[in-house]
Amino acid sequence: MENSVFEPYLERESVFKKDRDILRPSYIPENLPHREKQIDQIASILATALRGERPSNILIFGKTGTGKTAVIKYMGNEISKADERERVSFLYMNCEIVDTPYAILQNIGNRFVQDFDDRIPFTGWSIERVYNILREKIDEEKRVVIVVLDEIDKLVTKSGDDILYHLSKINDDLKKTKISLIGISNDLKFTEFLDPRVKSRLSDEKLVFPPYNANELRDILQQRSNLAFENGVIDDGVISLCAALAAQEHGDARRALDLLRVAAELVERSGSDKITEHHVRKAKNKIELDCVLEATRSLPTQSKLVLLGIILSEERNGTRLTTGDVFSAYRELARKAGVSNLTQRRVTDLISELDMLGLVNARVKSFGRGGRTKEIQSSVPILETKRVLEKDEVLKGMKNYHLKNQTTLLGLK
Template identity: 55%
Template sequence: MGQVNLFEKHMRKLSLFKGNREALYPDYLPDSLPHREKEIDRLAEILVTALEGNKPSNVLIFGKTGTGKTAVVRYVGRELKRAEKVYAKKKIEYIYLNCETVDTPYSILQNLGNYFIEDWDEKIPFTGWPMDKVFSTVKERIDEWNGIVVLVLDEIDKLVAKSGDDILYQLLLLDSEMKNSRLSVIGISNELKFTDLLDPRVKSRLGQEKLIFSPYNAFQLQDILSERVKIAVKDDAVSDEVISICAAIAAQEHGDARRAIDLLRISIEIAEREGAEKVTDRHVYLAKNKIEMDCITEAIKTLPLHSKIVLLGIALNEEAGNNTLTTGELYHIYSTLSKRIGASPLTQRRVSDLISDMDMLGLISTKVKSFGRYGRTKIIELALPVQEVKKIIFEDEFLAELNEVKLASQKKLFF
């Protein structure tokens, strides 16, 4: 046999995707959003006022992650801009800001204002201007422009948690002080309770209209996935059965459409890598596992230092072949490891809390086992294989020096 180019064996594999693989990524905005017709209609009913040249009510939208809030708002915005060309009595600008990235009062006003300032020399700089100058510039420019602005603040709860509600008050003020233009705000929040953080006046004016998005059930998720499959995947590569398994799994995890779409995409990628012609339920379970593992890996990486040390203690114990570990023993291992890296150990009580936290996060599982007259002990197990856990822990530079540490079966530490 002649030399085979590195890529040839990969190229020969069947691709299960058709042209539009993007349709299975979260940013894709489809042409229709099944099971959100009511919400879309409600929002359109509110925003139609803009086409008549008047200010629409402010709106607050609530719902858990993956319930289609962002998709609906983007969808309606796209339609509004299309309708503007035909029907609008005044100019309309529909501006979308995600407060996870645009997260300070200054940057919100700066982003908003710069939509109306074309000349680069006149644009509001990223930093440096006093707030009152930013505010008056934005107000003047929008008012001069003479139209209706609909400002979407996605993840508004994160903005308020970080910077308070002063910016919302300022936006309401900006609207009331303009002579020609008007500004409406659509706030999107994952947290229903976020309005508790608002000043009552801001709360009532911002929440003139409220929409609540409920989680999708398994059947609704099936419809959402089927639409995506038609666009993105070759005929027959994904059966209805595979779609219904993905939908059922995502429905159990609070009806999150993003999770359902991710699960399906990863299942297809796994099948494709295997060179399979069809996706099967086995691929879905592998994908589910992979997503869970990735989550656990991510959670371990972001643990505080002392939790990582506790986790390392559990890993070393498991590595030494011990299948039990009392909290007392674990505390002893933990303190020794801490001192070794020059950190002063936390109290046993705090360490117990850290263990419970990691249990809640699913990084370890703990069971209480009774040994008859010898009393009770806690059995602690890792959720990932020991070597995986150690690898992630030692990526932390503060802990890297512990990477030669072993535990004898008597639970004594050897350095």
């Protein structure tokens, strides 16, 4: 065979055993350490379904990476194993993807449509028609249907809570079948936005998943790394370090697993065969950089102009900019880009948003006689961020641009 550019990479021994997806968030392990209590609680509620009756609705809360999705999918598998008489249907939906009332009803409805030609189309029907078909089909046989709405807060933000009202009331319209709902959210405050009737119906039972501590994260990582890696690939201390770093943030198992996976990928690419603490630290930097760049990439154009204004002003004036400095840089860039000029007040708001995203640092500073101003500093890697900003259609022409107007000493014009 001719020498291929891939050859050095293909010949290399992998640190992974066959299946590298084991470290990805979509993988559900056969047991979930440190969630025994939550699993037992949910089992005690859902067992009713196996007896042919409707379980209480459940709301599950917990910060990101606390195992909510993993536990509920695990429960779905356990139910289908235990459901010998096949009278329970377990439907999982992620409301970030299935995010409109129509899509939700269509998804539930089609689960009970046998004939392909009778399927509810993706669009085009009135919501009433979809609802009626769903009601008719789901009620053809006696069964218990458990509908999981993961990331339910996204649905409510996007489409309001009408659909939840109708779903939670649907049992009144059914003769044979019973539906129960499980909502999952990492936003503890989301029920504040719900109609009180919906809120009380949805939360018959409420569960909170606490964050994992470093020891618990270590067990989770150990279980996965035994499955994912060949023996002896991981240095002592690697798992503890991943666990400690993730526990410092807020006990996020996804972050802990990401650290381990990215560290392993860095090792693979570098051609060495042992994962050390050094790789974990490099992985941490890489993940953080990716986060910053992703946040930058998804900013609206006006915010990108403000951020670029801050970066270019810093290049010219040094750090510690005032709102006036940033505004004048922004105005110059907006003019050059040919987009409409926002007011200074609006730009001040955008600066606060950038601050909240962690892309800049804006501190209020007081100085004599009650005067106050903001001191603004970027907190992004300059080169990489500029590269991302310059990819924006509107900011393309700003490559290697230098600001013209000097305002710092003159104050605001």
